[in-house]
Amino acid sequence: MERITFQTVHPDTAAADAGQQLANCHCIVIQKSGNYYTIEQHEAGLLSGEGTIGEWLERSGWLPSSAVQAEGEGDWDWRRPVLYVRDNGIDQIVTPAMRIRLLTGYFHTLAETINDSVTAVDREGTVLFWNTTAEETFGISREKIIGQKIGDHFQAESLVLNSVLQHGQIVRGEYHRPNETNHVLINASPVVVDGNIAGGISTEHDITNMMKLNEELDSALPMHIQAKDPFSSITGSDPKLAASLEAARKAAHANMPVHLTGEPGSGKEMMAQAIHFSGSKAAEPFVAMNCSVVPESLLEMELFGYGNDSQTGKLNQARGGTLFIGDIDKLPAPLRDRLFASTEHVRLITASSSPIVLDQTMAITIDIPPLRNRKEDILPLVETFLKEFSAKYNKPMDTISPDAALMFTEHDWPGNVRELRNVIERCVLLGDGPVLTKKHLPEDMARPAKTDEAAAIEQALQKTYGNKSAAATLLGISRGTLYNKMKEYGL
Structure with missing residues (x-):
């Protein structure tokens, strides 16, 4: 944010002299009776009459400026510039115009950062802001909608913002269909200034594809x-x-x-x-x-x-x-x-x-x-799915080799019947020949299944974050035995 150059002026300074000092800075500051008063360069013409600047302030009823130590502190009065005051004096002055530009910049950046459509309208429903996501979602450019009534582009009776402007209601996560094409979830709130509705803002999350x-x-x-x-x-x-x-x-x-x-x-x-x-x-x-x-x-x-x-x-x-x-x-x-x-x-x-x-x-x-608890059902299911997918893909793979059958029955099938069905479909779709063999199976099925002992060793290593001595103690075996078993199981 730009910084305003200023000079401090004693309240006993002649008003005419104070006016001349404004030619060399943006603003003069007068501290009087515990208050700070600011006069900007464009207001120099108001300094008329004889006497001191302090007397002029009293005669004109000039409003004091808010003086704060930190952003957000105190009750600010933006009718006059606001002063940031540190231990060593005035640090910075912010005018209402500067504040508006800053807040406008923040709003625009925020509105363009989120992934939802953002619309802002005034009390009459005229569009003041329309972000890039809104352009992409509704296919309406900024140039065509800003300055226009929102109801000119959407069905007026279906617009949530119109209801917000009329009744001041707040909307959160409501399903909305602003036109024949789009489905959105809308949040909308009235903009309230001095107790009156001055406009409304909405964000709309596009769920059309969903x-x-x-x-x-x-x-x-x-x-x-x-x-x-x-x-x-x-x-x-x-x-x-x-x-x-x-x-x-x-x-x-x-x-x-x-x-x-x-x-x-x-x-x-x-x-x-x-x-x-x-x-x-x-x-x-x-x-x-x-x-x-x-x-x-x-x-x-x-x-x-x-x-x-x-x-x-x-x-x-x-x-x-x-x-x-x-x-x-x-x-x-x-x-x-x-x-x-x-x-x-x-x-x-x-x-x-x-x-x-x-x-x-x-x-x-x-x-x-679960399928792992009903091993006797695995091969009949394999036969059922082989028939189903052989017919679907017109590929006559209708039998299974003994080594493949053994692997099917030894597999734990954590994904149950759905996993089995998907494996069979993959085998039929990618395989060739009438017999489903070991070579058709996914790699994870081709690996030997871990024994209960191997699983216990893995669990102990996980609990001890890989510390083999601690894992051996947890398992009740020697460190050497643990190394031998890890080698045996390929851990």
């Missing part, structure tokens, strides 16, 4: 089961899985609310589809929403509708059918309560990978065991 992606994902919802015999698509002979399937069959015919638990990739959505298509609502919509992939700020709108349009909400889209909510533990408790209270016309199936305490309206909980 909305389009959601629509594409909804239209391309994968069908994991055979609609004619839904539960036959869930392959497995494991007793725990069989018990889960039996409970799911009963729940399907009773149209009961269901909560599914299980590790990621264990097949919870597959089970939800089987329940839906085995029940009386099979001909009605099956609508799915995963709370982990929807931004938290959009969860409420995804469920109950954007703006005042409930038709856009998943709850309404599933009306008469089934609404499947994946990772419901990521849904805030108030929204869960509202959801459970709004399921009169929809059958609700929820799922989570983490433990969660749900409302009592959840009549039955079904757990899907």
